[in-house]
Structures are given as structure tokens and as C-alpha cells.
Amino acid sequence: MARFEVFVPAAPPQVPMDLTLRLDADHWLGALKAGLQRLGRVHPASNVLCDIQADGSIHVTDPDSGRVFRILELPASAAATPVAVVGPWAPTPVAAPPRAPPPQEPARAPATAPAPRPAPAPTMPPPSPAAAAPRPAPRPSGHAEHLVETRTPVATPLHTIGRMSREVKAEDTLAELFLEASQLGMLRERYAGLEFVLDAAMRAIGCEAGSVFTADIGRMDLSFEVVRGPSAGKLIELGLKVPMGVGIVGFCAQENVCLAVSDVEKDPRFYRAVSEATGYQTRSLLCAPMARHGQVVGCLEVLNKKGGKPFDQKDLAVLSYMAAQGAVFLARFEG
Numbered sequence: 001m002a003r004f005e006v007f008v009p010a011a012p013p014q015v016p017m018d019l020t021l022r023l024d025a026d027h028w029l030g031a032l033k034a035g036l037q038r039l040g041r042v043h044p045a046s047n048v049l050c051d052i053q054a055d056g057s058i059h060v061t062d063p064d065s066g067r068v069f070r071i072l073e074l075p076a077s078a079a080a081t082p083v084a085v086v087g088p089w090a091p092t093p094v095a096a097p098p099r100a101p102p103p104q105e106p107a108r109a110p111a112t113a114p115a116p117r118p119a120p121a122p123t124m125p126p127p128s129p130a131a132a133a134p135r136p137a138p139r140p141s142g143h144a145e146h147l148v149e150t151r152t153p154v155a156t157p158l159h160t161i162g163r164m165s166r167e168v169k170a171e172d173t174l175a176e177l178f179l180e181a182s183q184l185g186m187l188r189e190r191y192a193g194l195e196f197v198l199d200a201a202m203r204a205i206g207c208e209a210g211s212v213f214t215a216d217i218g219r220m221d222l223s224f225e226v227v228r229g230p231s232a233g234k235l236i237e238l239g240l241k242v243p244m245g246v247g248i249v250g251f252c253a254q255e256n257v258c259l260a261v262s263d264v265e266k267d268p269r270f271y272r273a274v275s276e277a278t279g280y281q282t283r284s285l286l287c288a289p290m291a292r293h294g295q296v297v298g299c300l301e302v303l304n305k306k307g308g309k310p311f312d313q314k315d316l317a318v319l320s321y322m323a324a325q326g327a328v329f330l331a332r333f334e335g
Helices: 028-040 075-079 144-151 171-188 190-204 231-236 247-255 272-278 311-329
Strands: 002-008 020-026 047-052 058-061 069-072 207-216 220-229 242-244 258-261 285-292 294-306
Touching: 020 028, 028 069, 058 171, 069 075, 069 311, 171 311, 190 207, 190 220, 190 231, 190 294, 190 311, 207 247, 220 247, 220 294, 231 272, 242 247, 247 258, 247 285, 247 294, 258 311, 285 311
Parallel strands: 047 258
Antiparallel strands: 002 020, 002 069, 047 058, 058 069, 207 220, 207 294, 220 242, 258 285, 285 294
16 A cells, blocks of 8 residues: 555635645545545545646546645655645655754954944935835735735646636537437447447547447456547457556546546556557547446547647546446446
């Protein structure tokens, strides 16, 4: 079990200020869940935007609130550190050596006091503003300036990481998909229904490739059922399977969580075997589990949003909705 540092942004009144927690978990999502449980929430949102940073930390955006959580796996040397809650947030503290007391000034011999200088004449003009810029008057204690000091400047850019696009509201896109998804009930063939789910999601999101995985509960594998994109034919011909829990899609299926990863090369969970086998380069990825009554029956995944843009809140809502429709459709063929 690893030790993680979890930054939780302020959300009054439950979380009145930015906090950082240290706790043990099997993986970063488990650390986030444990941290929120400690603060009175049962679990994070089931759909999250996930950014892997160059320093190895994971920034998770909750689309509902726009809050950005930061999870960092600590080195093994930090395993003995007790669980702590720190506020406001600051980077992982490093023990600094004790400071030496300031050197005392040597006693000086008493000197004769200089003769007082005459006061300046009252007709002397005041100094120009350029020569002496006045400092703002100090604000009384408890004013808004104190609030700024309690919120460390490092936490401010974290809230921009999610890249929440408001240009096209998710509600408008979902309203259109709701009407389109009504046609799914008229399809009677399993493959045709899964094709419909994937194609509708890809059109609404605007991406280069996508896949529908179905879960083999007995063998704990995820199989490619429907594939779209430049390497679709080759991928179906190879008949590859992804083990449950392996790769980002395996992680989403195992944890029943929807994830958006803006740069898969920074995510150690990325399963490169599929890309290497097909020669198709995956840059960004969005994956949603198809689950019904808590049981995952497959996954819906899209790759490489067109224009090189990262996946946003609208895309996350679209894929999650279509994955839910896919799960309902697959329930017809159970047994």
C-alpha cells in the first residue's frame, strides 16, 4: 500500500479552506475516496477529468463543482509519516535544519549625541509621487486581505487545470442526444445497437477513433466489440483483449469511474500494447464504463479529440450518458 498526498480545495461550509491530507491507499483513486470520506463525503463524482502532470501528480476535476483535486504519490521514505491534515495547502514540506540564532551586535562605545538638525522650513515643497510612492494603508485585522493570505497562491492555478469549456453547454448536447438515443430502442441486433451508441458519441464529441468493449465476467477480460478509426480493421482482425484492471480502460471498468486523460504518455496506466500492435498513436483518451445496477458490462472509449483539444466537461457528460444507454441496451441480451 502506497502513501499519497491529497489536496482538497475549499468548499464551504464542509471544507472551509484548502486542505492537504496524507493517507495510505492502493492507488490514487482510493486515496481520493479516503480523503473525501475523512471530510464527510462518501465518494467523489463518478465522472472526473484527469490530468497527469510532469511531476507525476494527478489533477482530478469534478465537473459538477469545478473543484480540482491534486493527488501525489509520496516516496517510500514518507511511509512512516503519520496521517496529517494541513491547511492551507502548500507543497510537501521538507524538514529544514534549525536556524542559528541571529548574531548579536557587539556593544558599541557610547558616542556623543549629534547636535539636532534644524527642522525644515515650512515652505519646503512636498516630495513628488515618483520620488516616494506611498504604500497602501494597512487593512484592519480580519479584512479580505487576511483571506488572501490564507489561500496560498499555488492553489490558484490548480482551479484552471480542468479546462472547463462553457462555450457549448452539456445540457444542450445531452438534449439532442436524448432524442437521438430514443432510436436505440428500435434496434434488435446487439452489434447494431453498440454501433449506434459509439457513432452517436463520436459525432457529439468530435474525435478520431473509438471503441466499445464488452466484459467477459468469467475470464475477467475486456473484448473489442465495435471499433472506429484508422486502425479499426486491423484491431478487429488481431482479436486483442484487455485484462480487467490493466490500462486506463481496465482501470475504469474495475473502479466503475469515467476518466478523461489529456496526455496518455504521462499516465503510467496507459496500455501501449494496443497502440504498438496497430501503429495508431493515442494522444488523449476518454473512457466511461457501461454499468447497470453497479455491475460493469463493458466500456465506451473515444480517442484523440479533433483539433488537438483536450476533452472537457461536455465530452465527459456525453460519453457517460451514451455508456449508460449502452448498458441498458445490453441488458436485453442477458441470459
